[in-house]
Amino acid sequence: MNPDDVKALITAGLPECQVQVTGDGSHFEAIVIGDMFTDMSPVKKQQAVYATVNERITSGELHALSIKTYTPAEWEMAQKLRVSS
Numbered sequence: 001m002n003p004d005d006v007k008a009l010i011t012a013g014l015p016e017c018q019v020q021v022t023g024d025g026s027h028f029e030a031i032v033i034g035d036m037f038t039d040m041s042p043v044k045k046q047q048a049v050y051a052t053v054n055e056r057i058t059s060g061e062l063h064a065l066s067i068k069t070y071t072p073a074e075w076e077m078a079q080k081l082r083v084s085s
Contacts (some may be wrong), residue, residue, distance in 0.1 A: 009052050015052060017033060028070070029066040032049050034071070035071060045067075046069070050065075
């Protein structure tokens with residue numbers, strides 16, 4: 001798999017979210033931004049994203065996925081903090 005494949009899976013499952021994926025073929029990191037994460041626990045956020053790729057993880061096609069989830073407001077704040085540091 002490549003980052004675009006992983007991004008397509010997450011985007012298909014969570015079409016209301018913005019998705020960024022980086023990785024090297026076996027280990028990937030996904031940043032998923034969406035209003036749907038408002039008032040969700042960290043576990044529920046992870047479960048929502050994992051549900052979009054679970055079949056590929058189970059089959060072994062996707063080995064490792066690190067997930068960071070943000071609401072749009074959280075993402076905006078994270079970007080401001082990154083720029084100012």
